[in-house]
Amino acid sequence: MIKTKRRVLSITNRTEQIAIVVAYLAAIIGLLDSLYLTYVKLDTSTPAFCAPGGGCDVVNSSVYAEFMGIPIALLGAGMYLVLIGLLWLENRGGFWNQYGLMAMLGISLAGVLYSAYLTYIEIAVLHAICPYCVISAITISIFFLVTVFRLVKYQPYDD
Amino acid sequence: MPGYSMNLCEDLLAKKTKQRGSKNTVNRQSSPVLYLGIGIIAILVVIALIQLGRPASPTATGVNIGVMGEAERGLTDDGLPYLGNRDAPIVIVQYEDFGCHNCKTFAESIEPNLVEQYVLDGSVLLINHPVAFVNQQSRPAAEAAECALKQDKFWEYRHILFQNQGVVPFNRDNLVNFASQAGLDTRTFSSCYDQKLYETLVVDRTLASQRRGVTGTPTFDINGTLYQGVMPIDSTNPERPGFKQIIERIQAGER
Numbered sequence: 412m413i414k415t416k417r418r419v420l421s422i423t424n425r426t427e428q429i430a431i432v433v434a435y436l437a438a439i440i441g442l443l444d445s446l447y448l449t450y451v452k453l454d455t456s457t458p459a460f461c462a463p464g465g466g467c468d469v470v471n472s473s474v475y476a477e478f479m480g481i482p483i484a485l486l487g488a489g490m491y492l493v494l495i496g497l498l499w500l501e502n503r504g505g506f507w508n509q510y511g512l513m514a515m516l517g518i519s520l521a522g523v524l525y526s527a528y529l530t531y532i533e534i535a536v537l538h539a540i541c542p543y544c545v546i547s548a549i550t551i552s553i554f555f556l557v558t559v560f561r562l563v564k565y566q567p568y569d570d
Numbered sequence: 571m572p573g574y575s576m577n578l579c580e581d582l583l584a585k586k587t588k589q590r591g592s593k594n595t596v597n598r599q600s601s602p603v604l605y606l607g608i609g610i611i612a613i614l615v616v617i618a619l620i621q622l623g624r625p626a627s628p629t630a631t632g633v634n635i636g637v638m639g640e641a642e643r644g645l646t647d648d649g650l651p652y653l654g655n656r657d658a659p660i661v662i663v664q665y666e667d668f669g670c671h672n673c674k675t676f677a678e679s680i681e682p683n684l685v686e687q688y689v690l691d692g693s694v695l696l697i698n699h700p701v702a703f704v705n706q707q708s709r710p711a712a713e714a715a716e717c718a719l720k721q722d723k724f725w726e727y728r729h730i731l732f733q734n735q736g737v738v739p740f741n742r743d744n745l746v747n748f749a750s751q752a753g754l755d756t757r758t759f760s761s762c763y764d765q766k767l768y769e770t771l772v773v774d775r776t777l778a779s780q781r782r783g784v785t786g787t788p789t790f791d792i793n794g795t796l797y798q799g800v801m802p803i804d805s806t807n808p809e810r811p812g813f814k815q816i817i818e819r820i821q822a823g824e825r
Contacts, residue, residue: 459800461670
């Protein structure tokens with residue numbers, strides 16, 4: 412029985428480690444993507460000019476690209492930073508070991524829902540798709556799914 | 571005995587594994603109430619973000635286009651709307667796309683000053699040349715603007731289009747609603763729009779602008795020279811002069 416338990420633990424650990432690496436990768440890609448979109452949003456050095464098919468330009472300059480004067484992309488970058496911080500803290504034990512994954516679940520769920528709303532705005536209102544926004548929607552979805560997977564597959568281990 | 575020893579070893583190994591794993595998982599909380607609470611909080615946060623970030627839809631009834639309304643208006647021989655003195659020495663053809671946010675920026679923040687300083691005094695004739703190639707909003711908006719032009723409300727309709735750009739989609743219902751706001755006869759407008767009376771014209775004008783060398787918007791043709799991008803009235807950058815510098819150069823006899 413113990414043998415079985417140990418084997419299961421070992422596999423689960425490896426799976427979880429892979430899941431954590433995937434979560435880190437998704438968050439880092441999402442962070443870089445959001446930082447690039449923030450730079451594009453704040454950069455005023457390029458001529459203000461609309462080229463045909465400039466989907467990102469249309470999306471990133473719309474009223475939906477800001478929240479109370481703050482670029483949405485910057486909020487996204489903040490979210491990814493927090494998620495990376497939580498992934499790191501989770502492994503340090505204590506409070507974040509207990510509640511870190513829960514916090515990641517809540518933040519990434521909010522990120523997925525808001526990304527879904529922004530994608531709807533791109534399709535239904537702006538009629539323009541920004542590939543960088545799509546990348547962010549994908550990375551936060553991956554992060555959320557990995558978090559759910561970790562919660563479901565790797566339950567607390569009590570005697 | 572050996573069996574006991576084996577069990578002890580396995581037990582110790584399991585404990586060790588558990589201890590190692592404990593760093594990651596043992597203390598993890600999994601209460602369903604917590605899951606539910608987190609889900610509800612996440613949803614509430616997103617609803618709050620959407621509600622607080624949603625732009626107020628312009629609900630203007632009647633349009634005040636400000637200084638643009640004071641300028642003399644008419645149509646060129648090609649049917650393009652213009653503001654100003656037809657015999658003005660400087661002609662600016664403004665290529666714009668109603669789906670382009672930079673055209674909106676120019677129309678709302680720079681154009682009124684251009685009109686006030688150079689169009690009203692008769693120095694500049696400002697011709698508007700709509701094109702439709704930036705995105706999916708462009709063509710329906712350009713066709714609708716032609717229908718508004720037919721009722722001599724192009725400038726009012728254009729003002730409303732830019733007000734609503736990026737706020738609501740330029741679909742049929744909204745375009746007809748804008749027509750009502752601009753004081754147009756909506757029945758005539760709807761009929762014009764639905765029959766696609768200006769579909770070919772919009773395509774032809776867009777192709778003509780591309781042959782002229784217009785690759786994006788806004789582009790300004792000032793007495794035959796093309797300038798791309800939003801231009802300020804005044805500029806201290808010699809590489810990107812403003813309207814003031816270009817107009818003064820032309821007035822001084824330079825090109």
